[in-house]
Amino acid sequence: AQKKQDRETNEGVVSFYNTSSNTDLTVCKIKCETDFVAKNEDFINFVKEVSEINNNLNSDENKLKSFKMKNNKTVDENTVALISKIGEKITIGRSKTINNPNCKNFFYHHTVVRDNLSKLGVIVSIKFSKETDEINLFGKQISMHIAATDPLALDSSQINQELINKEKKLIEEELNNSDKPKNIVEKISIGRLNKFKEENSLLTQDWVM
Numbered sequence: 001a002q003k004k005q006d007r008e009t010n011e012g013v014v015s016f017y018n019t020s021s022n023t024d025l026t027v028c029k030i031k032c033e034t035d036f037v038a039k040n041e042d043f044i045n046f047v048k049e050v051s052e053i054n055n056n057l058n059s060d061e062n063k064l065k066s067f068k069m070k071n072n073k074t075v076d077e078n079t080v081a082l083i084s085k086i087g088e089k090i091t092i093g094r095s096k097t098i099n100n101p102n103c104k105n106f107f108y109h110h111t112v113v114r115d116n117l118s119k120l121g122v123i124v125s126i127k128f129s130k131e132t133d134e135i136n137l138f139g140k141q142i143s144m145h146i147a148a149t150d151p152l153a154l155d156s157s158q159i160n161q162e163l164i165n166k167e168k169k170l171i172e173e174e175l176n177n178s179d180k181p182k183n184i185v186e187k188i189s190i191g192r193l194n195k196f197k198e199e200n201s202l203l204t205q206d207w208v209m
Contacts, residue, residue, distance in 0.1 A: 001079075001080045001083040001084060001089075004083060004088070004089040005089065007033055007088075007089040008033070009031035009032055009033055009089055009090070009091050010031075010033070011031065011032050011033060011034050011035050011037070011038045012029065012030050012031035012032045012038055012093070013029075013030060013038055013044075013047055013113050013117040013118060013119065014027060014028070014029050014109075014117070014118055014119070014120065014121035015027070015028045015029075015030065015047050015048065015050075015051040015116060015117050015121075016051070016107055016109075016116040016121060016123070017048075017051040017052050017054070017055045017116070018105070018107075018116070019055070024055070024097070024098070024099045025055075025097070025098050025099075025105045025107070025123060026051060026054050026055035026059060026095060026096070026097040026098075027095065027096055027098075027121060027123055028047070028050060028051045028054050028059075028092070028093075028094075028095040029092075029093035029094050029095065030043075030046075030047045030050065030090070030091070030092050030093060031090070031091045031092075031093050032086075032088050032089070032090050033088040033089055034088060037086055037088050037090075038113060039113055039114075040086060042082060042085065042086065043082065043086065043090070044113070044114055044117060046078065046079075046082055046090075047117060048115075048117075049069055049070065050064075050069075050075060050092060051095075051116075053067055053069070053075065054095045054097065055097060058097045058099070059095040059096050059097040061095070064092070064095075075092070079092065098123060098125055100125055100127075102127055103125040103126060103127045104125070104126055104128075104131065104139065105123055105124070105125050106123070106124045106125075106126060106136075106139030106140055106142070106143050107121060107122060107123045107124070107143055108121070108122045108140065108143035108144050108146075108147055109121055110122075110147045120147055122143045122144075122146045122147045123143070124139060124142050124143050124146065126138075126139050126142075141209045144208075144209070145205075145207065145208050145209060146202065148208045149202075149205050149208060151200055151201060151202040151205060152200040152201070153200070153201055153202070154201065154202050154203060155201045155202070155203045155204070156197035156198070156200075156201045156204065158201075159197060159200060159201065164193070164196075164197070167193060167196050168189070168193055171189050171192050171193060171196075172185075172189055175188055175189055
């Protein structure tokens with residue numbers, strides 16, 4: 001397992017573990033090297049159990065490593081054993097537990113591998129006064145919209161400032177190489193940066209549905 005630590009893990013799955021109440025949901029990302037392993041039965045069973053454990057631990061990464069699985073070995077020990085058996089580097093990535101009794105969680109899987117495992121997953125928590133068919137449809141559709149558009153934030157004020165600065169620099173470098181007057185360049189730069197924010201913020205994106 002140690003010899004494989006320098007390898008890249010560009011494949012894997014996103015796993016959802018959802019309680020029956022639908023107010024408590026955990027998303028977990030577990031990575032491997034190839035798509036072939038992402039569909040492996042041992043890998044899938046490992047992911048499912050780790051997702052359930054993460055839900056019980058409220059996604060506490062420190063507790064997860066030493067938590068004992070069904071075979072009475074820790075998650076860390078089982079990870080090493082799985083790497084040895086499969087022959088690829090496997091890493092447990094980020095996880096998050098959403099626990100809000102005042103909301104309903106809607107989720108969408110894109111490129112499903114098995115059950116609640118997919119290549120791409122989206123969760124949307126919606127708060128409402130009364131559940132209706134229209135709200136349930138909207139929850140599903142907005143999850144699909146996010147999968148298609150990959151917004152950076154809910155609104156432009158929440159976009160990482162470093163990303164905005166990087167985009168601004170790219171725009172300015174491109175425009176400065178043109179023959180346009182400085183005042184025109186500034187106007188174009190502002191317009192293109194605003195468009196970047198608009199297209200990457202969920203609330204201002206064009207509705208794909």
